[in-house]
Amino acid sequence: MLFGQNAFSQIADADSSHFSGGGTAAGRQAFNPAHFELAASPEYAVRYERLAGVDVRFFVKNEHLQYRERYTAAAGRALEYLQALYSKFPFDTLTMADAAPFDTTAWTFATPGVVHVPPGSWLVMDYSRLFEKHIFREIAAQYWSAGLSPKLDAQSWLLAGLADYNAMRMLDVYYGRHANLIDHLGLTLSDFQYNRLLYLKQVMGESEMQYAHLFADLTKNDAAIRAKAALVWTTLGYWIGPQQFERNLQTFYLQWRGKPPVLSNLLDICAQESGQNVRELVQQFLESDPRADYMVAGLQSAPWRIETIPPDAIDLRSDDTSVSYLSTISLVRDGDVIFPVETEVAFTDGLKKRFTWDGMTRKKQLLLLYSSPAGSAMIDPDQMFLFDENFANNSMTAKSQLGDEKLLGRWIFMLQNVVILLTSFLG
């Protein structure tokens, strides 16, 4: 009985005796009586592990036993990260239970002490880390919802969003920022891009009135709302610095543990500790559709032979320069959201310089005097403003990159390869 409980009992940890199943006198262990049913079911195997100092009980469907390494690694990493960041896991034990396919309870937010693992379709995609993301998020949710506020209230999206933010950060930390969700055969996708797509797909093409309903009720556990919340916190984190923001979250968690906090409590802590006016920034994200398109609209360089420096120009020349170029870079904000962004200008001699624009006006012109002309300019090169509608127009080059032609050549070549591959098999 390879896939049954017997197989599991062989790998059961000796610490299994710690699990009484009913909770301790301290009262911080939650246990759903339905899990006795799971334990008795021949379809489930029970497994005990001690991960990062926390007793973890897995109820795993027999067909998912093959993925035990992924279950263990994901839960272990999440517990390790969150305990280092906040405090000890809020319950004596953590129970992870496979949900039945299409079981909607698997998608709801945080049952105390219990993480529902979604249907196996996420697991079987070896190349995707959606499964790990879910485990990260759900264990983080244990901290935010169970640790802070025992009931869902009007601002539960705040906590759900923070859990999503934690999951994004954990994916960054463990798998890198740019390929942490999919990294397969050269195709990569990161979680922040995935959340962007999820959110933008929902609101693009709809008028402000139409999408307003999406955010009127933020208690909904809607994927686009969660994605928006995660994007808000990630953008805020980038703005005040991820380390600083995590310190703020730590203070927030420790101060409000066991109490129901509201948004302004977190913003006060961020503002106080970082010294930045975060309230205004976050408010504009919440009140309306925070999309905006920051772009480089123009880039020109011309020789500058006049002795006087033009007004507003930044002189980057060294003293012995005989030839000068005046580069003019036009930056545009299309949309209402004001976000301070950096612009990186690369000159043809290899020099790269960054300039900050507060984004207060709709347009901004950078005048740069230097011994070489500007070759390219890129606004928000670190992609910190995640509500930017279009990253493709964030840069401009002085010379054509033949991007459209390359794209056409690439599409043709890719499609030829696809059909030749398909017909190698079937044709």
Add this chain to the structure above:
Amino acid sequence: MLLFRSIQAGWKTAGKSDRLLLLFYLASLVYASIAATSLYWVGRTELNFSLTGASLAGRFDLSAVLEFMLRHYDFLVGSGAAIIGVVGLYMLLSVFLSGGTISLFVSGRTRYDAALFWGNCGYYFSPFVLLAILSACLYALLFWGLFPGLSALLRIWLGEVTANSISAVVNLAVASFVFTIADFAKVNLVITGERHVFSTFGSALAVFFKHIVLSLSFLLSFLAMNAFLYLLFSFLSDFLQAPTVVALLALVTLQQVYIVLRLKLRLTFWATLVELHPHLFLKMPSDMYKSLKKGKATKGKEADK
């Protein structure tokens, strides 16, 4: 040695078939151009003067492509069905052309014979479509019936990292086996002149496993040649990333040369199978042998003349 000689002979035969190569190449180019042009028109002018455009030739940025698709979602949803339809048509066209191609190879004629080619394209179209459906069904059965269990066992025994690598190789191998068996059957159908698809597919399956060493060597040789070709292409294309017209033209030329060579390998694959056929099928049971001899006397459409 036998395999090497057969591949050599197959390569020569494919080399003489310029018109066939041109036909397959033009078909792929026309299809891909039709499908790609719509994508080009919707996205043009977005990337010409941008760093995103500069990076496009070097890598396949999934998120950039997804964002592009998101911005043009409605258009792509509308044209997606058309593109899939065109892929389906191309596959049917390829099945259609393969009948005439294998017939020309079997006939041993050095010159292109339009009547023989087009006649057999039509003559073998329906049995070949049936063969494609049969092999796709067999693959689906193995993929969904056998593969999950095997993959689960491997994960338990070997751990996930090793098991995932082995599973990927096994998956590719199963697909290659099934569709190579279908190619064995195609060649046998043309040589015997029969249209009994199911029995021929069964015979090809038996032959594949009866001569497993030769079959596997044959398959691996072509996989290795394709892999070598791809590595060579990747190596050369890395030098052609500069945003100049000359580099772009060189890159597009290299891409198309790569496609032509892939198609030539495909023709060589069939021509080699024709060369190997006597060694594979002559040792079959007597009834199969009889049918083969009968087939040699009446080759497809040629026999109708």
